[in-house]
Amino acid sequence: MVAYLRLRFLHLLHRCVIFLPKRCTLLIDHKGPQLKKRLFTPGPTPVPESIMLKMAEPIIHHRHPEFTELFTRVNENLRYLFQTQQPVLTLASSGTGGVEATFVNLFSQGDTVISVNGGKFGERWVKMPRAFGLNAVEIKTEWGKAPTADQILSALRQYPDAKAVYLVHSETSTGTATDVKSLAKLIRENSNALVCVDGITAIGAHEFRFDEWGIDACVTGSQKGLMIPPGLAFVAVSNRAIKAMETSKLPKFYFDLRKALKSYEKNDTPWTPAISLIIGVDAALQLIRTEGIENIWRRHQRLATALREGIKALGLRLFSDSPSYAVTPVWVPEGVEWKQFNKILKGKYGITIAGGQDDYTGKIFRISHLGYYDELDMVSMLSALEMTLKECGYPFELGAGMSAAQRVFAS
Amino acid sequence: MVAYLRLRFLHLLHRCVIFLPKRCTLLIDHKGPQLKKRLFTPGPTPVPESIMLKMAEPIIHHRHPEFTELFTRVNENLRYLFQTQQPVLTLASSGTGGVEATFVNLFSQGDTVISVNGGKFGERWVKMPRAFGLNAVEIKTEWGKAPTADQILSALRQYPDAKAVYLVHSETSTGTATDVKSLAKLIRENSNALVCVDGITAIGAHEFRFDEWGIDACVTGSQKGLMIPPGLAFVAVSNRAIKAMETSKLPKFYFDLRKALKSYEKNDTPWTPAISLIIGVDAALQLIRTEGIENIWRRHQRLATALREGIKALGLRLFSDSPSYAVTPVWVPEGVEWKQFNKILKGKYGITIAGGQDDYTGKIFRISHLGYYDELDMVSMLSALEMTLKECGYPFELGAGMSAAQRVFAS
Numbered sequence: 001m002v003a004y005l006r007l008r009f010l011h012l013l014h015r016c017v018i019f020l021p022k023r024c025t026l027l028i029d030h031k032g033p034q035l036k037k038r039l040f041t042p043g044p045t046p047v048p049e050s051i052m053l054k055m056a057e058p059i060i061h062h063r064h065p066e067f068t069e070l071f072t073r074v075n076e077n078l079r080y081l082f083q084t085q086q087p088v089l090t091l092a093s094s095g096t097g098g099v100e101a102t103f104v105n106l107f108s109q110g111d112t113v114i115s116v117n118g119g120k121f122g123e124r125w126v127k128m129p130r131a132f133g134l135n136a137v138e139i140k141t142e143w144g145k146a147p148t149a150d151q152i153l154s155a156l157r158q159y160p161d162a163k164a165v166y167l168v169h170s171e172t173s174t175g176t177a178t179d180v181k182s183l184a185k186l187i188r189e190n191s192n193a194l195v196c197v198d199g200i201t202a203i204g205a206h207e208f209r210f211d212e213w214g215i216d217a218c219v220t221g222s223q224k225g226l227m228i229p230p231g232l233a234f235v236a237v238s239n240r241a242i243k244a245m246e247t248s249k250l251p252k253f254y255f256d257l258r259k260a261l262k263s264y265e266k267n268d269t270p271w272t273p274a275i276s277l278i279i280g281v282d283a284a285l286q287l288i289r290t291e292g293i294e295n296i297w298r299r300h301q302r303l304a305t306a307l308r309e310g311i312k313a314l315g316l317r318l319f320s321d322s323p324s325y326a327v328t329p330v331w332v333p334e335g336v337e338w339k340q341f342n343k344i345l346k347g348k349y350g351i352t353i354a355g356g357q358d359d360y361t362g363k364i365f366r367i368s369h370l371g372y373y374d375e376l377d378m379v380s381m382l383s384a385l386e387m388t389l390k391e392c393g394y395p396f397e398l399g400a401g402m403s404a405a406q407r408v409f410a411s
Numbered sequence: 412m413v414a415y416l417r418l419r420f421l422h423l424l425h426r427c428v429i430f431l432p433k434r435c436t437l438l439i440d441h442k443g444p445q446l447k448k449r450l451f452t453p454g455p456t457p458v459p460e461s462i463m464l465k466m467a468e469p470i471i472h473h474r475h476p477e478f479t480e481l482f483t484r485v486n487e488n489l490r491y492l493f494q495t496q497q498p499v500l501t502l503a504s505s506g507t508g509g510v511e512a513t514f515v516n517l518f519s520q521g522d523t524v525i526s527v528n529g530g531k532f533g534e535r536w537v538k539m540p541r542a543f544g545l546n547a548v549e550i551k552t553e554w555g556k557a558p559t560a561d562q563i564l565s566a567l568r569q570y571p572d573a574k575a576v577y578l579v580h581s582e583t584s585t586g587t588a589t590d591v592k593s594l595a596k597l598i599r600e601n602s603n604a605l606v607c608v609d610g611i612t613a614i615g616a617h618e619f620r621f622d623e624w625g626i627d628a629c630v631t632g633s634q635k636g637l638m639i640p641p642g643l644a645f646v647a648v649s650n651r652a653i654k655a656m657e658t659s660k661l662p663k664f665y666f667d668l669r670k671a672l673k674s675y676e677k678n679d680t681p682w683t684p685a686i687s688l689i690i691g692v693d694a695a696l697q698l699i700r701t702e703g704i705e706n707i708w709r710r711h712q713r714l715a716t717a718l719r720e721g722i723k724a725l726g727l728r729l730f731s732d733s734p735s736y737a738v739t740p741v742w743v744p745e746g747v748e749w750k751q752f753n754k755i756l757k758g759k760y761g762i763t764i765a766g767g768q769d770d771y772t773g774k775i776f777r778i779s780h781l782g783y784y785d786e787l788d789m790v791s792m793l794s795a796l797e798m799t800l801k802e803c804g805y806p807f808e809l810g811a812g813m814s815a816a817q818r819v820f821a822s
Contacts, residue, residue, distance in 0.1 A: 037469060039469070039470065039471075039472060041472045043683065044470045044471075044472060044473070044683075044686055046469070046470065047469070047470050052467040052468070052469070053467055055466065055467060055687070056463040056464055056466060056467035057463070058448060058450070058457070058458070058463070059450065059455045059457065059458050059634075059640055060450075060455075061450065061452050061455060061763050061765075062455070062641075063765075064763060092503070092504055092505045092508070092641070092642050093503055093504050093508070093665065094503050094665075094682040094683045094684075094685075095682075095683070096664075096665055096682040096683075097503070097504065097665045097682070100664055100665045127664075128664045131662055131663065131664040131667075132662045132664070133662060221683070223470075223683065223686075229470055229685065229686050229687035229688075230473075230503070230683045230684065230685050230686055230687075231503050231642045231643075231685030231686075231687070231688055232642075250662070251542055251543045251544060251661070251662070252542065253507075253511055253538075253539045253542045253543070254504065254505075254507055254508045254511045254666075255665075256542075271505040271506075271507040271508070272454065272455075272505045272506070272507075272632070272634065272641045273505075273641065274505075274640065274641050274642030274685070274688070275455055275634075275640050275641055275642075276466070276640035276641075276642070276687075276688075277640075277642060277685070277687075277688075352472050352475060354472075354474075
């Protein structure tokens with residue numbers, strides 16, 4: 001009997017070792033049934049579960065009434081998002097393709113455009129027009145600093161024939177916001193230049209009023225404030241911009257906005273649209289209308305402020321002088337090694353953030369609060385940040401960041 | 412007691428009328444709990460359920476190892492799909508954007524390219540190069556007819572400096588297949604022109620061997636043989652094509668394939684990729700590898716043949732002289748009105764097909780068998796076709812089409 005029990009015990013032990021499901025390893029390593037993942041990157045941003053499931057429904061055809069009905073609603077709600085009565089064109093491309101569409105449709109070879117370069121994206125909007133033979137005048141600002149009225153005015157005086165000024169509303173690489181409202185007014189009052197805005201990480205986070213502010217072209221992407229996966233760009237165009245298309249001589253076909261405008265009038269697209277993503281945008285825009293665009297701007301401001309108060313309470317330094325409500329860059333504190341820090345944050349807490357780019361690789365990290373986030377997400381983020389910093393040997397009082405954030409929420 | 416029962420009966424009756432779920436209306440109108448929908452269009456094509464759910468998983472970031480690992484596998488499997496060792500570049504755009512990328516990267520203003528126009532897409536590949544200042548020589552073929560060797564040879568003799576010949580492997584608007592293998596050989600033997608192929612509805616349906624056949628550029632889209640929603644284009648490029656990029660002077664940025672090639676080497680993309688669609692392509696390519704590309708070509712030939720035998724057995728006439736394995740266009744029979752026919756097919760049987768385009772609107776209809784289809788799908792399609800034709804008053808023997816298809820399957 002004893003021998004039998006012993007055998008049975010050994011047999012069971014053997015089973016436990018051999019058939020131990022993989023999940024069990026995770027149960028030992030982490031604090032849940034599996035490592036729960038949280039995305040805090042400024043694009044892609046988390047997609048609401050209800051939208052993921054909507055996009056997983058059987059595909060529909062784009063030249064049939066069910067799509068036309070949906071796309072009509074999308075177009076109406078996009079106008080609401082941009083606060084405009086003007087057309088907002090949907091392109092199957094990343095945001096970069098949307099900005100290219102503004103360059104190739106509004107200008108001709110040799111035209112002068114003024115472009116603010118204060119980070120990776122601003123830099124791209126200088127290189128891009130040059131690739132098309134435009135004379136791109138660069139206003140370079142230090143990373144983390146927004147362009148000033150003086151800089152814009154001086155460029156406009158130096159290049160009075162400038163056909164446009166390009167502004168980046170929220171520069172993703174530096175988490176820096178530009179005062180588009182004031183600068184647009186300034187440009188309008190002092191020139192005939194079109195006001196073109198990279199609103200890629202700003203739309204849905206920062207107050208933006210296309211018509212009221214006198215903007216001529218504004219671009220956003222689907223994987224930002226719109227909370228769906230990447231693959232769509234949206235371009236709002238003013239009547240001045242539409243007029244500029246008549247004389248533009250740069251060659252174009254796929255990104256020909258006159259073709260897009262013609263289709264738009266019938267709530268259609270010139271080429272096959274990215275149907276599943278448009279179904280996602282439809283669902284996202286309904287969520288946005290339900291919450292209300294002004295409430296969404298306020299929520300982003302509130303979350304950004306709380307996160308920053310939390311970060312400051314830990315003794316960390318913020319990177320930007322003019323912080324964006326979409327993303328917050330933070331200096332990696334002295335004594336903390338970025339790679340180790342990021343490894344713990346991701347491996348132990350399942351949190352994906354963005355690192356610094358170019359000269360700031362390893363020197364700053366960027367936490368996004370753009371799109372589908374709430375107060376508890378900010379607390380979770382700060383909690384993971386605190387525990388990671390503690391493990392890296394950085395000295396501070398545990399809980400200080402979270403409490404500071406809560407004080408903002410409670411106020 | 413009687414009064415009580417009467418009251419109870421009335422109460423129940425009331426409930427039945429008031430709370431009759433909407434679904435019951437459908438039960439009366441149709442033959443299932445709701446109208447089951449079946450898509451038989453040549454793009455978008457049906458998305459396998461397993462892929463829909465895969466794409467609905469939480470989004471991942473594209474500059475992190477989990478995406479790189481996935482995209483490395485995608486790139487390897489795309490080379491298998493195109494039967495090549497050359498790079499296959501993934502762009503966030505529709506197929507039209509992919510073809511534009513070949514024009515703007517391989518040529519310069521004033522270059523001559525020969526383009527076969529035998530339908531809506533061939534027509535587009537004549538208009539597009541002209542928009543970029545290329546000298547596009549058009550070989551026009553009647554709709555439903557493939558270009559002949561003589562036509563290609565004569566154009567090459569007339570334009571010996573032609574930099575490329577563009578062929579449409581499967582012209583979607585006419586369901587017509589071009590013998591790309593033979594024509595590529597002919598072009599190679601008689602000129603230095605690059606062989607560029609619109610493989611948008613052909614890849615995954617027709618035999619295609621990029622390396623063996625000496626193709627220089629081939630484009631497909633995601634919503635075709637790849638069975639996922641639209642929004643991605645794929646461009647395979649030969650070494651001759653890569654060499655041509657060095658001298659091409661057409662302006663480009665978003666579609667700059669040299670940038671794409673540089674990123675490709677690191678299994679990356681220059682701009683934000685359409686992540687969820689790439690996750691779908693990854694799953695689709697795994698299905699494709701499991702089935703085997705040659706088996707997939709055979710399946711498409713088999714389904715196309717069976718459907719056509721079924722259609723002929725009903726006394727209907729096929730439109731194309733050189734039928735594609737991706738889509739079958741059929742003449743609307745005399746005495747049948749297209750709109751009524753389509754309304755019954757869609758409203759009563761839940762089947763979406765494509766109509767004719769341009770001069771053939773209302774005169775032909777197109778049934779797709781491209782992608783995620785099997786034998787029973789063809790039988791279902793023929794069954795709906797038979798019942799619809801019967802309702803339209805078209806005379807034939809019920810079951811004749813389905814039986815003819817089955818005979819092909821049984822052979």
